[in-house]
Every structure is written in structure tokens, then in C-alpha cells.
Amino acid sequence: MTRHTSGRGGSRLKTWLLGLLPLAIVALAALGFAVLDGPGLTERNGPPAEELVVERTTLAAGSIELVVRNAGPDPVTLAQVAVNDAFADFRIGEPVIGRLGSTSVRITYPWVDGEAYEVALLTSTGGVVGHEIPVAVLTPDPSGFIGLMALLGTYVGVIPVAIGMLWLPWLRRVPPGWIRTLMALTIGLLAWLAIDAALEGMEVANEGAGALGGAGLVGIGAIAAYLVLSGVQAWMTGRPGQQGGHRLALLVAVGIGLHNLGEGLAIGSAYAVGALALGATLVVGFAIHNTTEGLAIVAPVSEERVSALRLSLLGLVAGGPAILGAWLGAATTQPALAALLLGLGVGAIAQVILQIAPSMRDGSGRLLHPLSITGILTGMLLMYATGLLT
Amino acid sequence: MDNSRNGFHPATLIRDFDQGKTSRLSDGRILREWTLVAQEKEIEVAPGVTFPAWAYNGRVPGPTLRATEGERLRITLVNHSAHAHTIHFHGLHAAAVDGTAGVGLGLVQPGEQTVYEFDAEPYGLHLYHCHVTPLAHHIAKGLYGVFLIDPKEARPEADELVMVMNGFDTNFDRANELYAVNTIPFVYMSEPVKVTVGEPVRIYLVNVLEYDLVNSFHVHGNFFDWYPTGTSKKPVEHTDTVMLCQGQRGILEITFPREGRFMFHAHQSEFAELGWMGFFEAGPRKEPVT
Ligand SMILES: [Cu+2]
Numbered sequence: 111m112t113r114h115t116s117g118r119g120g121s122r123l124k125t126w127l128l129g130l131l132p133l134a135i136v137a138l139a140a141l142g143f144a145v146l147d148g149p150g151l152t153e154r155n156g157p158p159a160e161e162l163v164v165e166r167t168t169l170a171a172g173s174i175e176l177v178v179r180n181a182g183p184d185p186v187t188l189a190q191v192a193v194n195d196a197f198a199d200f201r202i203g204e205p206v207i208g209r210l211g212s213t214s215v216r217i218t219y220p221w222v223d224g225e226a227y228e229v230a231l232l233t234s235t236g237g238v239v240g241h242e243i244p245v246a247v248l249t250p251d252p253s254g255f256i257g258l259m260a261l262l263g264t265y266v267g268v269i270p271v272a273i274g275m276l277w278l279p280w281l282r283r284v285p286p287g288w289i290r291t292l293m294a295l296t297i298g299l300l301a302w303l304a305i306d307a308a309l310e311g312m313e314v315a316n317e318g319a320g321a322l323g324g325a326g327l328v329g330i331g332a333i334a335a336y337l338v339l340s341g342v343q344a345w346m347t348g349r350p351g352q353q354g355g356h357r358l359a360l361l362v363a364v365g366i367g368l369h370n371l372g373e374g375l376a377i378g379s380a381y382a383v384g385a386l387a388l389g390a391t392l393v394v395g396f397a398i399h400n401t402t403e404g405l406a407i408v409a410p411v412s413e414e415r416v417s418a419l420r421l422s423l424l425g426l427v428a429g430g431p432a433i434l435g436a437w438l439g440a441a442t443t444q445p446a447l448a449a450l451l452l453g454l455g456v457g458a459i460a461q462v463i464l465q466i467a468p469s470m471r472d473g474s475g476r477l478l479h480p481l482s483i484t485g486i487l488t489g490m491l492l493m494y495a496t497g498l499l500t
Numbered sequence: 501m502d503n504s505r506n507g508f509h510p511a512t513l514i515r516d517f518d519q520g521k522t523s524r525l526s527d528g529r530i531l532r533e534w535t536l537v538a539q540e541k542e543i544e545v546a547p548g549v550t551f552p553a554w555a556y557n558g559r560v561p562g563p564t565l566r567a568t569e570g571e572r573l574r575i576t577l578v579n580h581s582a583h584a585h586t587i588h589f590h591g592l593h594a595a596a597v598d599g600t601a602g603v604g605l606g607l608v609q610p611g612e613q614t615v616y617e618f619d620a621e622p623y624g625l626h627l628y629h630c631h632v633t634p635l636a637h638h639i640a641k642g643l644y645g646v647f648l649i650d651p652k653e654a655r656p657e658a659d660e661l662v663m664v665m666n667g668f669d670t671n672f673d674r675a676n677e678l679y680a681v682n683t684i685p686f687v688y689m690s691e692p693v694k695v696t697v698g699e700p701v702r703i704y705l706v707n708v709l710e711y712d713l714v715n716s717f718h719v720h721g722n723f724f725d726w727y728p729t730g731t732s733k734k735p736v737e738h739t740d741t742v743m744l745c746q747g748q749r750g751i752l753e754i755t756f757p758r759e760g761r762f763m764f765h766a767h768q769s770e771f772a773e774l775g776w777m778g779f780f781e782a783g784p785r786k787e788p789v790t
Contacts, residue, residue, distance in 0.1 A: 194674060196634045220583055220634075224552070226672040 160186045162231060162239040163317075165212065165444065168249045174219050174229065176241065179212040187234035193219050194227055221246045250381065259378055259436035266377065267370045267432025270397040272425045274404015281412035287481065289412055293469045294482035296362070296406040298489020300466075303369045304459040306497070308332070310376065311452030317445045327446055331453020332460065335368060339461040358410035358465055359424055365462035366403045366428040368455040373400075374435020375448055381440055402492055403428060410469065501547045503684065508559040510682040511691050514661050517648070518563040520573075530571045532620075536562060536587060538608075538630070538643065539580040545668045545678055546685055546775070553642035554581060554630075560683050561664040561708070562628070562645030569623040569652045578613040585638065588631035589647055590747070593618035599631050607632060623651040625730035625749050627706050639746075640669055640710035648704060651733070658702035658753065659695060665707045665715045665744070665766070665776065674711050678775045679766065685775020688764075692779035696786065697759055703752040704730070707744040716743045717752070718767040719780070724754035741767050756782035 161182030168175040174193070180186050185208050191200040199218040207213050221227060227243040281289065311328035339361065346357050407424050439448070470482040503509040520534040536556045543560060545551045556562030567573055577587050584607040588599035596604025597616045608614045630643035646662055666683060667676035678685050695701050703724075707715045718741040725735035726742055730751040742750065756762065765777035 194634060194637065196636065198634075222552075222583075222637075228674075 159183055160233055160235065160237045160239070162186060162188075162207070162233075164229075164239075164241040167241070167243060169221060169243070169246055170249065172218065172220055174217045174221060174227070174243070176215045176217070176229065176231075177212055178207065178215055178231065178239075180207040180209055183209060185209065188213070188215065188231055189234045190232040191215060191217050192230040192232065193217060193221075195230075223247065255378075255381075255440045256437065259374075259381075259440050260433050262377060262381075263374050263430075263433025263436045266397060266400060267374065268425065268429035270400035271366070271370075271404040271407070271429035272422075274401040274406075275408045275421060275425055277405050278408040278412065278416075278421070281408060287472075289409065290470050290472060291481045291485040292405070292409050292412075293466055294485025295489040295492070296409050297463050297466055297470070298486035298491075299402055299406055299493050300362075300365065300459045300463050300489075301486070302490045302493035302497075303366075304456050304463075306493075307369060307372050307452045307455040307459070310372065311449045311456065314445050314452065315449035324446075325449070327449040328453035328456065331450040331455075332457035335454040335457030336461045337457075339364065339458055343461070343465065355411040355414040356416070356420070358469070359407055359416075360427070361462050361465050362410060363407050363424040363427040365455075365458040366406065367431045368451075368458040370400070370403075370429060371431035371435040371438075372448075372452040372455045374432035374437075375439035375451055376435075377432075378436035378439025378441075379448065381436075400429070402489075402496065410466065501684065501687075502544060503687075506543045506559075508683075510680075510684045510687040513559070513561075513682050514663065514693060516564060516662070517566040517660070519566055525572060530568070531574060532567050532571050533574045533576070534563070534565055535576045535578060537578045537580050538585045540582065541642075543642075543683075545670070545680075545683065549670060549678070551668050551670055554583070554585070554638070555642050556587075556645055560642035560644075561666065562643070564646040564648060564662050564704075565628070566648045566650065567620040568650045569620055571620045573616075573618055573620050575616045576613060577608050577616065579608045579610055582610055583632070583638075584609050585630045585632055585643060587616060587628050589616065589618070589628045590626040591618070591647065591649070592621045599628075601632055620649045622731055623649045625649075625704050625706065625751055627708065627747065627749060629708065636674070636710050639708065640667075642666075644708045646704060646706050648730075655702065655733070656700065658700040661693065661701065661703045663703055663705045663717075665705070665709055665717070667709050667712065667771075667776075669711060676709070676711055676774070679709070679771040680775045681778065686777065688778025692761060692781035694781050694783060695756055696784075697756050697782050698785050699755065701754050701756070703754070704749075705742075705744075705752055706749040707746055709746055712768075712771070714743050714745055714768075715771065715776075716741060716767045718765060719754065720763040721758070721760075722754060722756060722762060724752040727751040727753070743767075756780065758782065759784060 159182050161180070163179050163181045164176050165179050166177040178188070185206055187206045188202055189205070191198050201216045203213040203215075205213075215231070217229065223246060225246055227246055229241040229243065231239040231241070233239070281292070308328060311331070312325045315325045315327055343357070343361060404425070407428055408421075435451070467477060470477055470485070472479050472481070518534065520532045523531050523533075525531050537558075538554065538556055539558065541553050541555045541558055542550050543553045543555070553560050565575070575587060577585070579585055586599035586601070586606075586608055594604070597618050598604060599616065601607050605614045605616070626647040626649065628645055628647045630638040632638050644664070644666075646664060663681045664683075665681050667679040669675060670677045681688070705717055709715045723738055723740050726737040726739055727733070727735050728750040730749075735753070742752075744750070759782050762780045762782065763777060764780060765772040
């Protein structure tokens, strides 16, 4: 008996050791390879590959400040800075930027409002990294962001979603056939949002350092959100007392919330670089666009009793992240993070669409029937049309 | 094209010489004084196209300052713009009044003023411009003008014209979108420069064009005498085309033997078709009234 146990213990230890053996060999080999300076390999041909990405541009009176990230395999030393073909005085945090490291370059330059500039960063090897400032505008003071971004997030996220949810009493009075069509419409709306977020994510990712993941981050975000929401959904199904409609409404709200996070992010970062005129047109456009999202949240609960508190919580879950996104976007322009967040929205929406899909089924159990197809297409068209306003 | 809104018109600017205000110094010499105000000014550079210019005395090019060799000159620069500027004169003078940042009088900050004082020498056709970094920007925005010093023994009578060859980078990509003489493209196509058959014409030609390496002047159906920089009274060439880099200038003397419209333009066809072309209209000699 004792021998038997110790034997099992011994075999468990052996299993562990066998599992760790290849790892230990890899570690030893890597160490030896590094100590011997890569025997058998020749030096790389040509000059070091320098790849710098400007992640943030801040324009203050008489100065241009860039945050530069090294996205290449070798350390890069920034030696000189020229603006519009003329060398300019500059201060740099750390001239040698390590792999994936970043530094801030503060250039003294009397830029003029509304004009275009091209900054050339000269590295110690004589390489040039160009950065364009298409229209120079004073970068807004971050201390003024918090209130303004909260207001903006409320305008484009919270209020429109809440207004859209006011369709609930009307929804309760229409026949079931209409509800099925409305669920199809919701799927159309969501599908459009997912496509939009995916494209936006790719675009943002391509602005950043490829070494940090690029467009792949959108995919990672999407898959992560999809899996997490699927898990949450499975857990909620297992809990007693959860009505199907409530669960669905919450999932839709979470999906739309993640989408609005991305939307807020876009607004915030556009504002931070001065590319956004905070005009009434923009706010009205986003507001009309997002009102349709409120409809999507209440559609699943049209046949169930819902308390006002629960409804306002749903609204907050869907609209509130716009504020969060706007803060985040205004405070930091890290393209990799933005791509990841936009990816989360894509995955969340995909999961929600799969959840809603069964509620489109007609009497004979068909998913795609003329009414549902019309609904989906109308939903996408509606989003496209209201999107033109922004 | 509303030239009156700009406050200057190429048709009058071409014969506008600013002699300044004169007085006698105790040693009997003439003291000549001007005041130049640097300011931001939106100007219409082509129909419907505005350019946020920087100008001396509200016009581009700035006033044509005309003096005579040996006079004492005193030029006050008042800076009413949001950026530091100077006036850098071509000519002979002390380092302190060179209008260069960090030397002598140095930069003239917004709201401040300074006085440049020196003797008018050597005689010839010169220019002045702002000399603040970024230099290309301060010049291309419009801070330049003609500085003409007549020889003590005056040149022969002639119909005198000023032509400043310039251009405008309206989208700030460091390449010009518009080219002209005296700022407004094609203006002398619709309002030709009127000259008289048989009467000598003297053209003070200055190239201030930024961003392009060279500029040129070519006249149709005629030849001219060319006096580079105007520092000699002997022409160096009898030609119909001259080429100038930025800051290069010279005097052309030409007489039109026949009536009619004769084109003048840059012989870079691109510049010509982007605005740098015009007409001389040679009219009949006016009979003296009896
Ligand atoms: Cu200047």
C-alpha cells in the first residue's frame, strides 16, 4: 500500500520532470547561444533596420511635442529634428530608444495656426522618419477634458440610448410578427456596428507600431469578448429565476456598451488631436444614430415585465461606456489599445447577434424568412443612413 | 478679383515708389525716413483664394523704398504681428543693423519696434526682407520689398516700373500653387501694362520667389539691356530672357518700336501658366498739345 502510493508519487514527479525537460533544454541552449554570441551566424547585412512611429502629437504655443515609439528590432538614436526642411531646436527625454520603448521629443517651433508641417526626425545613422501635421491646431488642455468629455459622452451615448428605450410601451402593443421583424432589425443594426468597429479597428491599428500587434489585436479583442460573453451567458442560463428576455436585453446592452466605448474613444482621440469640431451636427448625428440602439435593448423584453430601475441600468450599461471611451481617447492615443478595445466591441456584438437570432424564428421555425431578411437589411440601412449624419 | 479689398492694386503698385520723408542733417546730408509696420493680413491672391499673408504696411510686396546714393536712411520697424520679425536690407551697413536674429538689434518682438539706420550704398537695385527662422516661411508669407538706391548722377529719364517676381504656397506644402509678378497672378493679362512707342522703359526686376530654385523674365517681340543688380551703368547683355535665383535682381531697359500687345512671362512654362504672365500694351506716342 505504502509502496504503491510512493510509486504513484514518484511517477507524478517523473511526469513533471519529463514535461519540464524540453523547457530546461531550451533555456540552456538559449543561454549558451547568447553567451557564445550566436555561433555560425553572420552579422546582419546593411544598416540597422530603424522603424519609428509617432504615437502622439501635442501642439502648444511655440512648441511641437511628439511621443515616438521604436517599433523596429534595433535601438534607435534620435540625433536631429527638422521642421519643414529647416533644423529646429529640440529637447528629448532619452535619445536612445530601445526596442518597443518610447520617448518624448519637444521641438521649439513657432508654428502657425491652420498651416501644415512636416517633421523629420534624423537618426544617428542618417535615417529620416517623417511625420506630417496636416493642419496645426493648438492641442486642447487635458485639464479641461474631464467635464467636456463626460458631457459629450452623455450627449452621444446615454441620452440617445435612453430615448430609444422609450419605444418599449409601443413594442408591448404590436403583434408578435412585428416583434420578430424588430429583432431582425436589431440584428441588422448590430451587424453594421460590428463591421464598422472592425474596419475602424484595422485603421487605428495600422497607425500604430506593427510590432505591438497591429490589426491582429482587433481579432484578439473580438475573440476574447466573444468567449467571455459566451461564458457569462452560460452562467446566467444556469442561474434560477432569470427570464430569457432579461438575459438577452442585458447581453445586448453589454454588446452595445462595448461598441459605444469604441465610439467614445474615437470621439475623444479626434478631439485630442484637434481633428474634431465639436459642432452641433456631430452631436445630433451621433444622437440619432444611437437612438436606434435603445430600441435594440428593449426589443427582447417587450413581452416581459421590467422595472424602471432595471431599464435605467440597462441604458447605463449601453450608453455609459461612451463617456469612459471619450476620457480614454482624449487622455491617451495608444493605437494598439484602441484597436484592442474596438475588437472587444466586435466580438461582443457577434455573440449578441447569435443570442438574438432564435427570436426571429417564425411559426414554422425558420430563421430566415422574408420578414426577418427585410428586418436585417432595413437595420443595416438605417445605421448606414444615420451614420451619414456624423 | 477684388484688389480694393486687398488695399493695393498691381496696376498702381507697378509705378509706386516710396521716397519717404526727408530732412537735412547738420552736415548738410539728406536724412530719409520710413516706417514699416509688420502685420498679419488676409489677402486675396486669386479670385476666391485667400492667403494669410504677413505684410509690411499691409501690402505684398512691401513699399518700394527709393533713396539716392550717400543719403542717411532711417527705417523704423513696428511689429504689430504675433510673431517676431526683422528687416534685413541688402546693401552696405553695420552688423548691428543687419536685421539678423542674435546680432545687434536682433529680433523685433510682437508689440515692439526698432530703428535701422545706415547710409544708402552702393547704388543699385536691392531688396529687403524679414530674416527670422524659419526663414523660408517668413519670406514666403510676404515680408519682402524693393530697396532702390539711385546713383548720385541720375539715370536718364524713363517710364519706370517695379516688378517683384513672387509666388504663394496656399496649402503650406512648401511648393507654390500660384506665381506672379507683383502678387496677383494674370493681373497684367486683363489689365496690360501701358507703355508708349519710342519712349524708354526701365524695369526694376527682383526675384523673391521661395521654394523654387530659379525664376526668369522673358519678353516677346523685343530685346532689352540687362544691368545685373543695377550697380553699373554699362549693360552686360542685350537679350530677351534672364534667369534669377532668389534675391537676385537687375534693371532692364527696353524701348518698344511698334504698337501692339507684347507678352512678358517667366520662361518656366509652368510658372507662366500658373499666373506669371502679362502683357505690355505699346500705344502711340502722344502728340504734344499745341
Ligand atoms: Cu518675419
